[in-house]
Amino acid sequence: MGGIMYIVLLCCLSTMWVVQGEDPYLFFTWDVTYGTLSPLGVPEQVILINGQFPGPNINSTSNNNVVVNVFNNLDEPLLFHWNGIQQRKNSWQDGVPGTTCPILPGTNFTYKFQVKDQIGSYFYYPSIGMQRASGGFGGLRVNSRLLIPVPYPDPEDDYTVLIGDWYTKSHSALSKFLDSGRSLGRPEGVLLNGKSAKGDGKDEPLFTMKPGKTYKYRICNVGLKNSLNFRIQDHPMKLVEMEGSHVVQNTYDSLDLHVGQCFSVLVVADKEPKDYYMVASTRFTKTILTGKGIMRYANGKGPASPEIPEAPVGWAWSLNQFRSFRWNLTASAARPNPQGSYHYGQINITRTIKLINTVSRGSDKLRYAFNGVSHIDTETPLKLAEYFEMADKVFKYNIISDSPSHDVGNTLIIQPNVLNITFRTFVEIIFENPEKSIQSFHLDGYSFFLVAIEPGTWSPEKRKNYNLLDAVSRHTVQVFPKSWAAIMLTFDNAGMWNVRSELAENRYLGQQLYISVQSPERSLRDEYNIPEGDACLLCGAVKGLPKKKLYSGF
Incomplete structure (x- = not known):
């Protein structure tokens, strides 16, 4: 009898451990609709999530399981991409056309993914066509577990600031513009959290601060085209985090954020209690566009000064600012070990891939490319075609060279571009x-070490200038005009991952590719099986096929 009771007790304890040991779940339901707003004073169609523009923040903690049930009430297909969230072993949930079937109008789909070891600031957005130009974006933060300290005291509050250039035309109108062979041209303004203060005394504050307290601001450039300089009247900013990495805490009067990038700063409310302007203005443009938002002191008296602090001039200033960014080697990562314990500079390089930004303006049709190949999306997502073992019917691997010549842009090919x-x-x-305009590129599924950005063209001798000690681990890289940038990383996340220009026009017109990283062991240790049932939509050539479990257990 005692033995039976012992077994029952042991089973109960085991069950309790399983229940308590599972990481927490966060559930969201999103109703995605069109609406009419006037962010720049002109009525226009925008994309709303639960009636909000920008969309609601996702506030998560490391290891949380995030479940987002999306109801698509637009009149066109929809996908959401989680920009910078690495989706370990799970490119099924990456939400880009090369991996995921779209959510058709009038239907719903539930995303499920786990945020892992990347404490920091991110954002999400609709990834089909030019939909991001109409909204549908919002902040996504990953907080540290209580077990893991961050290298600064807890702030009084934590705010998200989404800045971006803005067009008053709808995303469908902008798509037609690009389809006709023309460029987007100049945007009409700059928004901060979907607004731009008029300065008429009637502007409501975006944020309120208590005197003497310290606040954290997570700033992301969610725009389409322009790098932006961000600053706050009379308030220096201490940079503490960048795209999922703690950084050496330098103080800046202003920060350049290139398209797709997110920074976190600490701001102390130690000035005269009144209103102050947050300012975001375009960089590297002949005509400077400026957006403003009110930051108000609680119980403050007095309007913000109309004297806006000036932005820096020239891209050399921005390059020098980049060189001041350093990984904080003593800070703990999402695991209780220092960030710098990963000695990336001591690993042998097994392959070098050069991606040249190429542009074709021939035949009155503008196209952008990597190494002369301009990508087009396929009816069957590349990941699904590969998983169902029919990749040869949809695309070809490695159609571009790792070492292209500099005249590669003279001839341009339009087809799916996939590297293995x-x-x-x-x-x-x-x-x-090689172009005269700045570029911004992003890699899904990974963080990489951005070891160098320099003028000119790259050669192997340039490696002597690499930062092999404390380059920041991040997922977006800007490349200045007539310049190059070098990144290094281990491709240890199996799946199909997108490399793209973060400039919406460039991406839409072909400047992207996919990287296929396949586990030779086909083990669940390396990649999850295709989700069952409605958890993974099938379309194109694989629609209606039975799902196969190709990967074995641990």
Whole structure:
């Protein structure tokens, strides 16, 4: 009898452990609709989430399971992408056309993913066509677990600031503009959290601060085209985090944020209690567009000064600011070990891939490309075609060279662009920009070490200038005009991952590719099986096929 009771008790304890040991779940239901707003004083169609523009913040903690049930009440297909969230072993949930079937109008789909070891600031947005130009974006933060300290005291409050250039035309009108072969041209303004203060004394504050307290601001450039300089009247900013990494805490009067990038800063409310302007203005443009938002002191008296602090001039200033960014080697990561314990500079490079930004303006049709290949999305998502073992019917691997010549842009090919990279290899990628305009590039599924940005063209001798000690681990890289940038990373996250220009026009017109990273062991240790039932939509050539479990257990 005693033995039976012992077994029952042991089973109960085991069950309790399983229940208590599972990471918490966060559930969201989103109703995505059109609405009419006037962010710049002109009525226009915008994309709303639960009636909000921008959309609601996702406030998560490391290891949380995030479940988002999306009801698509637009009149067109919809996808959401979680910009910078690495989706370990789970490119099924990445939400870009190369991995995921769209949510059709009048239907719903539930995303489920786990935020892992990337404490920091991110954002989400609709990834089909030019939909991001009409909204549908919002902040996504990953907080540290209580077990893991951050390298600064807890702020009084934590605010998200989404800045971006803005067009008054709808996303469908902008798509037609690009389809006709023309460029987008100049935006009409700059928004901060979907607004731009008029300065007429009637503006409501975006944020309120208590005198003497310290606040954290998570700033993301969610725009389409322009790098932006962000600053706050009379308030210096201490940079503490960048795209999921704690950084050396330098103080800045202003910060350049290129498209797709997110920074976190600490601001102390130690000035005269009144209103102050937050300012975001375009960089590297002939005509400077400026957006403003009110930051108000609680019980403060007096309007913000009309004298706006000036932005820096020239891209050399921005390059020098980039060189001041350093990884905080003593801060703990999402696990209780220092960030700098990963000695990336001591790993042998197994492959070097050069991606040259190429542009074709021939035949009155504007196209952008990597190494002369301009990507087009396929009816069957690339990941699904690969998983169902029919990739050869949808695309070809490695149609671009790792070492292209500099005249590669003279001829341009339009077709799906997919690179195959060996699992768990350490790879160097060079982005070269021969154009006169700044570029911004992003890699899904990974963080990489941005080891150098320099003028000119890259050669192997340039490696002597790499930062092999404390380059910041991040997921977006800007490349200045007539310049190059080098990143290094281990491709240890199996799946199909997007590399793209963060400039919406460039991406829409072909400047993107996909990287296939396949586990040779086909083990669940390396990649999840395709989600069952309605948890993964099927479309194109794989629609209606039975789902196969290709991966075995641990």
